Amino acid sequence: MNFNLTEEQQMLQDSAARFVGQDYSFERRQRDVQNDVGFDPELWRQFADLGWLSVPFAEENGGFGGDATDLFVLMEQLGKGLVATPYLPSILLFGRCLEAGANPALKAELLERLIAGELQGALAYMERQSRHELFDVQTNAHRDGDEFVISGEKALVMNAQAANMFVVSVRTSGSATDKNGVSLLLVDAKAPGIELNSIQLMDGQKVANVTFRDVRVSTDRLIGLENQGAVVLEEVVNQAIPAICAEALGLMTHLTNTTIEYSKTRKQFGVAIGSFQVLQHRMVDMFTACEETRSLLYRVLCSAGEDDLLEHKKNLHALKVITGLRGKRVGNESIQLHGGMGITDELDVGHYVKRLMVLHSVFGDADYHQQQLARLSLPQ
Amino acid sequence: MDASLSSDDLKFREEVRAFFHNAEPEKAQQLINNPRTYKQGAVQWQKKLHEKGWVAPFWPTQYGGAGWTVTQSYIYETERVKANAPDVVPFGLKMVGPVIYTYGNDDQKARFLPGILNSDDWWCQGYSEPGAGSDLASLTTRAVSEGDDYIVNGSKIWTTYAQYADWIFCLVRTDASGKPQQGISFLLIDMNTPGITVSPIQSINGVHSLNEVHFENVHVPKANRIGEEGQGWTYAKSLLAHERTVIARVADSKKRLNTLRQIASRELQGGQPIIEDASFRHRFTNIEVELMALEYMELRVLAAMARNESPGAESSLLKIKGTEIQQALHELTIELAGIYGGVVLDVGEPGSSVGHDFGDSARKDFMYGRASTIFGGSNEIQKNIIAKRVLGL
Ligand SMILES: Cc1cc2nc3c(=O)[nH]c(=O)nc-3n(C[C@H](O)[C@H](O)[C@H](O)COP(=O)(O)OP(=O)(O)OC[C@H]3O[C@@H](n4cnc5c(N)ncnc54)[C@H](O)[C@@H]3O)c2cc1C
Numbered sequence: 043m044n045f046n047l048t049e050e051q052q053m054l055q056d057s058a059a060r061f062v063g064q065d066y067s068f069e070r071r072q073r074d075v076q077n078d079v080g081f082d083p084e085l086w087r088q089f090a091d092l093g094w095l096s097v098p099f100a101e102e103n104g105g106f107g108g109d110a111t112d113l114f115v116l117m118e119q120l121g122k123g124l125v126a127t128p129y130l131p132s133i134l135l136f137g138r139c140l141e142a143g144a145n146p147a148l149k150a151e152l153l154e155r156l157i158a159g160e161l162q163g164a165l166a167y168m169e170r171q172s173r174h175e176l177f178d179v180q181t182n183a184h185r186d187g188d189e190f191v192i193s194g195e196k197a198l199v200m201n202a203q204a205a206n207m208f209v210v211s212v213r214t215s216g217s218a219t220d221k222n223g224v225s226l227l228l229v230d231a232k233a234p235g236i237e238l239n240s241i242q243l244m245d246g247q248k249v250a251n252v253t254f255r256d257v258r259v260s261t262d263r264l265i266g267l268e269n270q271g272a273v274v275l276e277e278v279v280n281q282a283i284p285a286i287c288a289e290a291l292g293l294m295t296h297l298t299n300t301t302i303e304y305s306k307t308r309k310q311f312g313v314a315i316g317s318f319q320v321l322q323h324r325m326v327d328m329f330t331a332c333e334e335t336r337s338l339l340y341r342v343l344c345s346a347g348e349d350d351l352l353e354h355k356k357n358l359h360a361l362k363v364i365t366g367l368r369g370k371r372v373g374n375e376s377i378q379l380h381g382g383m384g385i386t387d388e389l390d391v392g393h394y395v396k397r398l399m400v401l402h403s404v405f406g407d408a409d410y411h412q413q414q415l416a417r418l419s420l421p422q
Numbered sequence: 423m424d425a426s427l428s429s430d431d432l433k434f435r436e437e438v439r440a441f442f443h444n445a446e447p448e449k450a451q452q453l454i455n456n457p458r459t460y461k462q463g464a465v466q467w468q469k470k471l472h473e474k475g476w477v478a479p480f481w482p483t484q485y486g487g488a489g490w491t492v493t494q495s496y497i498y499e500t501e502r503v504k505a506n507a508p509d510v511v512p513f514g515l516k517m518v519g520p521v522i523y524t525y526g527n528d529d530q531k532a533r534f535l536p537g538i539l540n541s542d543d544w545w546c547q548g549y550s551e552p553g554a555g556s557d558l559a560s561l562t563t564r565a566v567s568e569g570d571d572y573i574v575n576g577s578k579i580w581t582t583y584a585q586y587a588d589w590i591f592c593l594v595r596t597d598a599s600g601k602p603q604q605g606i607s608f609l610l611i612d613m614n615t616p617g618i619t620v621s622p623i624q625s626i627n628g629v630h631s632l633n634e635v636h637f638e639n640v641h642v643p644k645a646n647r648i649g650e651e652g653q654g655w656t657y658a659k660s661l662l663a664h665e666r667t668v669i670a671r672v673a674d675s676k677k678r679l680n681t682l683r684q685i686a687s688r689e690l691q692g693g694q695p696i697i698e699d700a701s702f703r704h705r706f707t708n709i710e711v712e713l714m715a716l717e718y719m720e721l722r723v724l725a726a727m728a729r730n731e732s733p734g735a736e737s738s739l740l741k742i743k744g745t746e747i748q749q750a751l752h753e754l755t756i757e758l759a760g761i762y763g764g765v766v767l768d769v770g771e772p773g774s775s776v777g778h779d780f781g782d783s784a785r786k787d788f789m790y791g792r793a794s795t796i797f798g799g800s801n802e803i804q805k806n807i808i809a810k811r812v813l814g815l
Contacts, residue, residue, distance in 0.1 A: 170777045173760045175692045219693045243764040310557040377792045382580045385793045392626035403761040409701045
């Protein structure tokens with residue numbers, strides 16, 4: 043039993059904490075999200091220089107060879123600093139899809155550019171009707187010689203605005219919600235027939251609805267096997283879930299600490315509001331929420347490398363449930379305990395809460411994962 | 423015990439329905455939803471209500487009220503919400519108006535009540551200060567006597583819609599020597615008086631409704647003081663209890679529950695309507711049960727008020743439960759929208775442009791809804807009041 047970080051992980055954590063503490067600030071973040079693409083391209087280059095873009099990729103693919111714990115360490119710090127970056131869509135989704143399913147030549151070429159910070163990508167997996175179901179895919183692709191022809195619409199694609207390439211989930215066989223029959227295709231963002239409708243989310247990130255009108259792509263651009271894209275998709279999303287929960291934990295920790303600090307300085311009735319026992323208990327609950335989330339994250343990190351897949355799946359569902367529920371509590375309480383200040387756009391609190399809310403809705407919310415867990419725990 | 427409607431009540435209900443049917447409430451609501459036309463929409467709508475004699479039904483008839491029974495108020499509110507009709511802006515009609523007709527002199531009643539009723543005057547509430555929120559009695563905006571005037575200096579904060587206001591009703595300190603609650607006076611101040619500046623505060627839903635109002639050597643005629651000098655706290659307190667019953671918003675929550683029902687039968691998850699989803703059904707009915715209780719809690723308070731018992735600590739209960747239910751509804755709605763609940767549309771942009779019709783409004787409601795447990799005396803403060811006054815702790 044050992045919950046310590048390795049020396050390398052400790053170094054990664056220190057460098058990320060230093061970045062958030064010294065090079066980054068809430069003011070910078072507010073400026074960065076005004077950018078057309080929702081982040082600062084200069085920051086991305088800095089990430090590349092720091093080696094962070096390589097963390098989840100295997101050494102044989104030019105990566106750092108990091109595991110779930112390395113990602114946890116990095117993402118938690120990015121959460122603490124509310125860093126606006128397309129790390130999730132570009133690296134954890136697009137990049138990891140390539141690594142898990144692209145042919146060797148494509149993989150070698152594209153991962154090198156991605157890790158160097160020269161390429162931006164996105165995973166177009168969601169549709170208007172799909173909500174939390176990864177495999178509810180109606181965007182259609184049919185074969186025409188040695189090409190696929192794609193038509194349909196992908197919804198709220200993260201980082202679509204900046205992406206040079208998309209990995210797109212398409213239906214190549216089966217009916218609308220079948221897991222089998224989903225394929226993944228790598229498509230150039232500039233390919234004829236693609237249209238973007240840019241949309242802003244409340245956490246400042248830019249997403250887009252992406253329409254495909256008879257977009258042609260060569261069959262060697264298949265990511266994973268034809269009709270078996272779900273395998274890659276599931277692997278990639280299951281790795282991204284602990285990463286975004288780590289980011290959420292960073293956000294929750296910041297909110298809790300900020301609220302505690304505020305309660306020590308804000309005076310009403312002649313005393314610091316932190317001296318009221320009812321508020322103390324509420325802050326203890328916030329702190330407990332962070333500890334519970336951290337504990338489940340550790341649980342997932344421990345089962346991530348193990349053979350017991352059922353156990354790991356249950357851990358993942360439990361983690362998303364707790365992060366969702368406790369994240370909501372911490373978010374709501376931090377606004378409440380700041381009083382009127384908590385409602386202002388000027389204070390960082392509301393912005394942390396909005397990011398937490400967006401993360402809650404990505405890859406299934408608490409209700410969704412609770413039901414998935416029930417299916418495994420209480421098979422009928 | 424009887425909650426059935428008499429034949430007079432049924433007739434009244436028909437009249438209310440007919441009025442809303444012809445008054446184009448949806449048009450007004452649309453103007454109100456857009457920050458650029460908000461004030462115009464609210465004023466137009468209130469003028470229509472005034473014409474009908476229904477803009478301040480709860481006022482005593484001699485001042486322009488409608489003399490409704492509790493049942494009639496209940497019917498009106500239910501039908502208003504059903505018709506998607508806007509509520510009135512509370513600051514003049516529900517807040518300062520009652521203070522003026524209760525504690526003001528004849529001259530003040532004649533000067534101010536007509537402008538409130540016909541909505542020519544827009545009012546805002548200047549109570550809170552940067553250093554005086556929950557502890558309102560510690561307010562420090564000073565009013566120093568000089569001949570027939572007071573000279574006012576200080577700052578108010580969180581002043582809703584001060585940017586539109588012609589008048590502000592303020593609590594100011596006229597005496598700092600005694601207990602904080604003593605030495606507070608209630609002043610009506612013309613927003614056009616030299617020395618007043620208004621600075622905007624952006625809120626987390628992206629809307630500008632809050633402001634800071636600064637007073638620098640502002641001359642206010644003593645004739646604008648309500649009641650006695652130093653008695654402002656007493657007047658304001660009677661008003662606060664009233665404000666809290668306003669915040670319960672039972673009819674609005676019932677409407678939201680209905681909307682939620684419709685959305686859930688439309689939205690799919692894995693090809694199935696969400697309304698069939700076990701956890702949705704559980705959360706929905708949890709809220710429904712609480713709302714059923716709140717509705718009768720409110721009717722009991724209203725019935726007591728009709729017997730001229732002033733709404734006391736019970737109004738705190740309404741505020742707590744009412745706002746908790748509102749927030750639970752906001753939360754369930756935004757979660758029904760999934761990731762669309764994060765979408766930020768431009769002002770006036772239709773949801774159809776992103777393929778989703780309620781995500782943006784769900785987000786706005788959720789965000790602004792966080793304030794309902796903070797304003798009007800935070801829910802923590804309400805619980806302190808109940809503990810002290812009802813439970814005797
Ligand atoms: C959207 C909005 C609109 C508003 N509109 C107006 C307006 O038009 N006019 C106006 O005058 N004011 C307005 N207010 C101000 C509102 O009344 C105050 O925000 C409220 O009284 C709380 O004060 P505060 O913000 O200073 O918070 P604080 O008093 O600093 O409270 C911070 C936290 O401490 C808690 N707390 C404080 N004291 C205690 C205690 N004794 N025991 C337990 N917990 C405690 C509070 O509940 C809160 O959670 C508005 C506020 C908001 C958010």
